[in-house]
Amino acid sequence: MKPNIPPFEPGKKRLTTSAMIASIAAEGQATKPAPFGHALVEVAKSRPDIVGMTADLSKYTDLHIFAKAYPDRFYQMGMAEQILFGAASGLAAEGFTPFCTTYAVFATRRAYDFIHQTIAEEDRNVKIVCALPGLTSGYGPSHQAAEDLALMRAMPNMTIVDPCDALEIEQATAAIAAYHGPTYMRLLRGNVPLVLDEYGYQFKLGKAQVIREGKDILVISSGLLTMRALEAAKELEKDRIGVAVLHCPTIKPLDVETIRAEAKKSGRLVVVAENHTEVGGLGEAVARDFLLNGIHPVKFRHIALPDEFLLAGALPTLHDRYGISTKAIVATLKSWL
C-alpha cells in the first residue's frame, strides 16, 4: 500500500524527523540521562556474571556506559543480530548473564528464530534490551517496532517488560537481572522522561499497579502510554473527569488478577492504551482474558497503532496522527464518554 503523502507545497513550515539518538522527552519535561546504562553499571558491581553485548548499537542503547565502566565485560558483536543472540545463548550456557542490546526491530524481526531457538527454547538467562519500541522513531517501518510485543508474546518462556520512564527503567533493570530466565525489555534511551517519582512508584516484576485512581475511566496501559495516560488524566481532571491509570509494565506473564479486579469495579469506561499495533499486544491479551472470565465492562475501547505500515516523519506529528500523543488521547477519551 502506497503511503498517503499530500501534494508538495513550496515554503510550507514542516517539523523534521529527529535524529535516532534524540530524546523522546517533551520540552521542559524532567529527565534522567541513560537510566539503563547507569543502572546496569550499578547492578553489575555485585554481579560479575553480567556481561554486555551489542550489535553495533551500544551508543544508541546506552550500553556504552556499561562498556566504559567494564571494558573487559563488553562484547561488540558487529552488525550481526543472529550472532549477538546465538553467542549470548552460549555465554549464558556457561553461567554468564548477557544483557544484549539493539533496536527492537532487529531483535524481534531479524533475529526472531535465534531468540526462539537458542534463548527461549534452550531456557538461557539472556536479557534482550531494545531501543525504539513501538512508534518511537520517525524513520518509517525499518525502525518502527510496532509489532514487537506481538512477536515476543508469541514466544513461550519469554518474560516481557515495557517500562514507562527513567525511574522504572532503573528499577526494572535491577529486577530482570535478579530474575533467572529469558527476558525482553523495551527501552527508552538518552534523556528519558522522569514521571513515576511523583507517584512513589516501585516496579515489581509480574505486577500491575494502580498509579492513580479515577471514577470515570480506567486506562490499562504500559510503557510510554502510561506516561501519556497520566498526562491525559491530569488534563481531564480539569474537566472533572476522573481517570484511573493501571500500569502493566510486565506484559508477560500478565497480572490478570489485578487487571480483572480493577475492571470489575463498576461503571467505568475501560480503555487499553499501548504503544503498539492493535494486533497481538496488551489490548488483545486483556480482551481475551475478560471474555474468558466473564468480565464485561460497560464499554471497552483500545488505543493502539493501526495495522498498517506507519509513516516516516517527525515523532510528535506521528504521535498526533496515530492517536498516542497526550492531546490525541484526551480528545479520544472524551469522545468515548
Added chain:
Amino acid sequence: MVDRPNKTLADRAYHIRRNAVRMGEVQGQGYIAQALDIADVLAVAWFHAMTYRPEDPDWEGRDRFLLSNGHYAIALYAAFIEAGIISEEELETYGSDDSRLPMSGMAQYTPGMEMSGGSLGVGLAIAVGKCLGLKRKGSKNFVYTLFSDGELDEGSVWEAMMSAAHYKLDNLIAIVDVNNMQADGPSKEVANFEPLVEKMQAFGWFTQRINGNDLEAVRQAFDTAKAHPGAQPRIIIADTLMGKGVPFLEQRDKSHFIRVDAHEWALALEALDAGRPA
C-alpha cells in the same frame, strides 16, 4: 567407555554405526546415511580428542560438543551410547513419543546434548558465545561444533566465522561434514560453497581438509587442530561418503533422507558386522 577402555577407534566407529542403524530400524527411516558418514569423525572426537565424564555430562571440566545439524542426533546418540552417557537399552525409544532421544537434537531432552539444533546455521553462533564464556572462566577446554555443508548456505554461519576470527577463538574447533547432499540435492549444485579451504583461510581460520572416513587422517586432523599454536579458530573440512560402511547404502542413489526398505536394516547390520575391524 568405562567398560571398554582398550577398544580401537575403528571399533568405536563400528559400534557407533551399529547403534545408529539399530535406531534407524526403530523409526524405519531416518538420517542413517549421514550417521554412517560421520561415525569416524565422532569416534575420534569422543574417543580420542575430547575430555569428559560419561557419568557427569555437565562436568565443568568437559570439552563441549555442539551439534548444529540437529538431524544428526541419531549419530550423536549412537556415540553417547558407546561412551556410556546413555544406556544402550534406551536406543529403542529413538524418535518415539516420550523419548529423551528426539529425531532432532535438543538441549533439554538429552544428557550431553549442549544445544538445540535443527534450525540450521545456529550452532556456530552458540559456539562463539561458549568459547568467549570459557575464556572468561580461564578454562582450557575446547568447543567442538559439528555442522553440515548445507548449513554453509546460511548467512549466520559466515557471520559467526567472522566473529570467531575477530575474537581469535583458538578454543573453537569446527567440523563441517561435506557429504555434498542437502534437502534439494547435491550441496554444490544447490548453492556452491567452494572453494571452501580458500574461503576459510581468507576468513582467518586454521584450515584442514581431509577424507572424513579415513580414521587416521581424522585423528591427525584433530591432534593438529588442538596443537596449532595460532590465535585463531580451527576448522576441519571432512569430505565424507554417505552410507559409509554399508556397501549397498554407499552405492544407493543419494538423498537427504535415504530410502531403506524394512528388510534392509538387518542386512545393514550384517554388512557392518562383516566389515568389523579385527
